[in-house]
Amino acid sequence: MITPQKLPDATVTPAQLEPGHSLWGDAWRRLRQNRLAVAGSALLLVLGLLCAFGPLFSQSYQEQNLELGAVPPSAAHWLGTDTLGRDLFTRILYGGRISIMVGLVATFVALAIGVVYGAVAGFFGGKIDALMMRIVDIMYALPFTIFVILLMVFFGRNIVLLFVAIGAVEWLTMARIVRGQILSIKQMEFIEAARALGFGRRRIIFRHMLPNILGPIIVYTTLTIPAVMLLEAFLSFLGLGVQPPMSSWGVLIKDGAEKMEEFWWLLVFPGTVFSLTLFSLNFLGDGLRDALDVRTAQD
Amino acid sequence: MPDPILELNDIRTHFPVHEGFLFKRQTGTVRAVDGVTLKVQTGEVLGLVGESGCGKSTLARTIMQLLPVTSGSVILEGKNLTAGTTAEIRAVRRDLQMVFQDPFASLNPRLTVFAALAEPLLVHRMCPRAEITTRVAQLMTLVGLAPRDMRKYPHEFSGGQRQRIAIARALALNPKVIIADEPVSALDVSIQAQILNLLSQLTRQMHLSLVFIAHDLSVVKHISDRVAVMYLGKIVELGAAVEVIERPRHPYTRALVSAIPTPNPDIERTRQRLVLAGDPPSPLNPPAGCAFHPRCPHAQERCRAAVPPLTVLGDREVACIRAGEL
Numbered sequence: 001m002i003t004p005q006k007l008p009d010a011t012v013t014p015a016q017l018e019p020g021h022s023l024w025g026d027a028w029r030r031l032r033q034n035r036l037a038v039a040g041s042a043l044l045l046v047l048g049l050l051c052a053f054g055p056l057f058s059q060s061y062q063e064q065n066l067e068l069g070a071v072p073p074s075a076a077h078w079l080g081t082d083t084l085g086r087d088l089f090t091r092i093l094y095g096g097r098i099s100i101m102v103g104l105v106a107t108f109v110a111l112a113i114g115v116v117y118g119a120v121a122g123f124f125g126g127k128i129d130a131l132m133m134r135i136v137d138i139m140y141a142l143p144f145t146i147f148v149i150l151l152m153v154f155f156g157r158n159i160v161l162l163f164v165a166i167g168a169v170e171w172l173t174m175a176r177i178v179r180g181q182i183l184s185i186k187q188m189e190f191i192e193a194a195r196a197l198g199f200g201r202r203r204i205i206f207r208h209m210l211p212n213i214l215g216p217i218i219v220y221t222t223l224t225i226p227a228v229m230l231l232e233a234f235l236s237f238l239g240l241g242v243q244p245p246m247s248s249w250g251v252l253i254k255d256g257a258e259k260m261e262e263f264w265w266l267l268v269f270p271g272t273v274f275s276l277t278l279f280s281l282n283f284l285g286d287g288l289r290d291a292l293d294v295r296t297a298q299d
Numbered sequence: 300m301p302d303p304i305l306e307l308n309d310i311r312t313h314f315p316v317h318e319g320f321l322f323k324r325q326t327g328t329v330r331a332v333d334g335v336t337l338k339v340q341t342g343e344v345l346g347l348v349g350e351s352g353c354g355k356s357t358l359a360r361t362i363m364q365l366l367p368v369t370s371g372s373v374i375l376e377g378k379n380l381t382a383g384t385t386a387e388i389r390a391v392r393r394d395l396q397m398v399f400q401d402p403f404a405s406l407n408p409r410l411t412v413f414a415a416l417a418e419p420l421l422v423h424r425m426c427p428r429a430e431i432t433t434r435v436a437q438l439m440t441l442v443g444l445a446p447r448d449m450r451k452y453p454h455e456f457s458g459g460q461r462q463r464i465a466i467a468r469a470l471a472l473n474p475k476v477i478i479a480d481e482p483v484s485a486l487d488v489s490i491q492a493q494i495l496n497l498l499s500q501l502t503r504q505m506h507l508s509l510v511f512i513a514h515d516l517s518v519v520k521h522i523s524d525r526v527a528v529m530y531l532g533k534i535v536e537l538g539a540a541v542e543v544i545e546r547p548r549h550p551y552t553r554a555l556v557s558a559i560p561t562p563n564p565d566i567e568r569t570r571q572r573l574v575l576a577g578d579p580p581s582p583l584n585p586p587a588g589c590a591f592h593p594r595c596p597h598a599q600e601r602c603r604a605a606v607p608p609l610t611v612l613g614d615r616e617v618a619c620i621r622a623g624e625l
Contacts (some may be wrong), residue, residue, distance in 0.1 A: 010436035171604060189405040193465070196363050197419045197472070198392035207418075211409045230574050261489045 001175075030291040035258050038285025040280035045276060051096035073265055080265040082255065091247050091272055098248040099274075102163060102232045103225040108277055109167025110228075111221055115172025117129075121175070122182030133179065136172050144169055145238070152240055162241055166231050177220055180211035215292035222285035227280040233274070249274045303338035303507050304379075305362075305395075306478050310335045310371035312361045316583065330582050331357040331410075333532035333577045334371075336609070339476065344502055344509045346523030346540060348516055348555065350579060354532040355512045356400075361482045362510070365396050375476065395422055396469035398498075400481040400573055402461035406453040412439070412464055413449040438467040442497060459490035466497065476508045483518065495522055517559050520544045528552045531590040532582055533606075538615025548612060548622045550595045589619070597621055 026082050047155055079088040121132040148165045160162025185191065186209070194208045208240045210217075235241035242248040249270055254265030312332040315325045332354045339345050349355050360366040362373055364380055373380040378391055399405035406415060416435045420426055426434050436446035442463040453461055462482060469477055479498065483491040499522050501510045513519050521528055523540040526547065536549040547553045558571040575594045580586050586593050588603040595602065601620065609618045619625075 008440045010433070010440040018447050019450055022411075022452055033339070110439045189401055190407045191407050192360070192365055193397070193399060194407070195365055195469070196392065196397045197422070197468070198389040199422055200389075203422070208407055212407070233313055270590070 026065040026127035027288075027291040031287050034287040034290065035085040036283040040283035040287070043276060043280045044284065047096065047273070047280075048100065051093050051100060054090075055092040072263075079269045080263070081264075082266055083259065083263070088252075088265065088269060091252060092273055094120070095249045095252050095270065096273070096277075098159075098242055098246065099232060099250065099277075101228050102248070104164065105163045106166040106170060106223055106228045106232075109153055109163060110170035110174055110224060111163075112171075114171035115210070115217060117171065117180050118178025118180075118218070119182050119210065122179040123201070123205055125183070125184065125186075133176075136175055139169075139174055141294070148235060148240055159242065159246075162232065162235065166228050166235075169231075171226060174217070174220060177216055178213065181216055182209055185209055185212055186289070200225070215289075218286070219285055219289040219292065223290055226281040229274075229278070244275045249277075302374055304341045305337075305339040305510075306372075306374040306554065307337040307362065308372045308374065309333055309359065310361055310373065310565050311369045312357050312366055313369040316379055328581050330532050330585060332361060332583075333585075335529075335532075335534055337527060337534070337537075339508050339510060341508055342502070342506050343622040344499070344511055344523045346519035346526040347510060347512045347529060348514060348519050348526060349529035350514060350555075352582070353529045354582070355514075355529055356480055358529070359397065359478045359512055360508070362478055363395065364392070364495060364553050393472040394475040396474040396477050397594065398462070398465050398469050398477060398479040400480045401485045402458055402465050403453075403485070405462055405465050408453055411450050411452055412456075415453075415464065415468055416449075416471055416482075419468065423472055425472060433510070434471075438471055441470065441501070442529060457490075460492075460495060461464070462486060462494050463497065466494075466501070470501070470528075474507065476510065477502075478510045478512070480512045481514070484513065484515070491518070498522065509569065516544055528555065531579060533587055533590065533618065534609055534616075535591065535618045537617075542614055546549075548615065548617045548625070549619050550597050550621075550625070591619075598623055 029094070079092065081087055096203055117132065117136075123131045147169070151165050182205075191204060191208060194204050197209075229249070232241055232248060233253060236248055236250030237254045242251050252270035253274065255266065256263075256270055260267040309332070311334055312331055314329040314331060316327040316329060318324060318326040320535065325439050337357060337603065347355055347358070358368065361368050364373070368381050374383065375391055375395055378387075380388055380395075382483045383391065410418070413432075414433050416438055420431055420434055421428070426602055432449075437450055439446045439449060444460060444463050444467070448456075453464065455469070456464065468483075482498065486494060486495050495518065498509065498511070501507065508521075511519065511522055516526075520540055524534075526540045526543045528535050528536040528543070528551065530551050536543060536552045543552060544556055547556045554573045554575045557571075561567045561570065573596070577594050580590060580593060586603075588605055589595070589598075589607050592598040592602040599621070607618045609616045610620055
């Protein structure tokens with residue numbers, strides 16, 4: 001038996017410690033070298049700040065000016081106005097708030113459910129895993145549009161419900177990804193080592209397994225946000241999403257598409273902003289995937 | 300003889316083999332460990348040898364309760380590990396630790412050395428929080444690492460250093476028994492001796508018992524007091540290390556010993572080597588009687604009849620009915 005007395009003398013002061021290089025630090029360095037990812041993040045940051053604070057300094061998104069009507073871009077209205085005389089630039093910023101919020105909240109819902117569900121299925125395996133994944137398969141098979149229409153019919157139109165509906169669909173893929181990763185990492189010796197040290201299941205899952213599969217989770221999350229924003233746009237386009245006078249990018253694009261023969265700016269500007277956001281998110285996601293990939297981590 | 304610290308009674312670890320899609324049927328059983336009985340004394344180093352696939356690692360994981368035992372019992376200091384509840388096993392786990400084969404896979408890449416060594420101390424409340432840093436530094440010094448590197452990550456260390464970290468982690472809980480599953484086979488030959496010396500020195504210093512698993516007899520001879528030779532899930536010869544390796548009695552041990560290369564090339568060129576024909580049989584479908592008989596140069600008709608039990612023969616135990624006459 002070792003008693004502390006039998007251990008050799010050793011004391012260290014923090015100043016003597018040599019700093020380590022974490023895998024996260026290395027990934028961060030690689031990400032910064034990826035120009036597209038950096039440009040994407042910068043654009044997202046600018047758009048996010050504009051949407052968050054821009055509307056504070058401009059007119060209200062629902063302020064109408066019926067006499068003005070739809071005017072093309074000018075000095076007074078940078079991106080023109082819509083048929084009710086509302087400033088398009090302001091409406092894009094307000095719409096961005098909704099779209100970005102839907103993107104973030106629904107992705108967070110998907111992330112929370114998907115990661116826990118997938119981790120549990122993968123960790124326990126066997127019959128539990130088979131049952132849980134068959135449930136996922138069944139949910140996959142439900143037609144999404146009908147699912148949302150049913151929700152809307154039962155619970156009424158509600159923006160929170162929109163988050164829930166989208167989140168409830170998007171978590172399926174996350175659960176599958178996490179399950180697969182957990183299955184492969186379960187066989188690693190350091191997980192056996194953690195069990196041999198007598199650590200509990202929760203500690204093993206959340207401290208030893210999940211941090212090692214964060215790479216794929218982060219990447220999939222950045223790719224889920226644009227997918228969710230597209231879904232919201234799609235639902236709004238069908239008239240199931242955000243209702244007027246509120247707007248989202250999906251609503252603006254839908255309105256613009258109806259009037260594009262007379263008022264081109266109503267489609268072009270919201271469409272451009274939306275596309276740029278999606279591009280940025282995808283570039284950032286790709287950049288993160290490359291930066292976190294263990295195979296490229298050797299250099 | 301004093302009471303053994305670790306006792307294995309007729310351990311069997313079998314894996315069912317399933318076939319078919321959706322409606323799976325059990326079509327067979329892999330008998331990875333098939334009736335192992337062993338006693339390990341306090342402070343003893345027991346070498347466990349055998350070729351790949353003979354069940355050494357499965358036995359190690361069964362002792363560690365990482366794999367469920369099919370039958371038999373693992374008794375540590377009189378406490379039966381195989382019958383305990385999860386909480387009881389977790390408490391006893393402290394006394395039984397393991398060093399894994401591959402130091403590149405057995406350390407969590409996201410944890411610094413400090414985090415990896417502090418975690419078991421904290422989980423098992425081995426020492427007050429304020430003393431954690433000192434304890435980690437002591438553990439690192441004990442295994443020959445510089446405490447100033449405690450903030451580094453596993454990938455910043457060499458293979459030998461990583462194995463030292465793994466050994467320090469196993470020692471963190473003041474275990475009484477350490478199971479080392481081929482701890483040097485993934486390392487460079489130049490590093491192997493260092494790690495072997497470290498293990499051997501720590502065992503004496505801490506009065507630990509060590510079950511040392513290897514497929515290399517020369518490594519085992521260097522470190523062990525006693526040696527157990529495994530073939531197809533069973534122990535075929537057990538005795539003092541020097542005796543077993545210099546005067547093997549079981550035909551399988553003889554073949555293993557004859558495979559050790561000699562450093563002198565003149566002797567190596569001329570010496571007679573026993574080369575076994577064929578591969579080890581599948582543990583899914585072991586041969587009847589003595590599992591070694593299809594490859595044994597001395598096999599007779601009666602070897603097929605019954606499984607030879609491990610019986611005392613002079614200074615050791617051998618599982619061969621012809622061991623006395625050969």
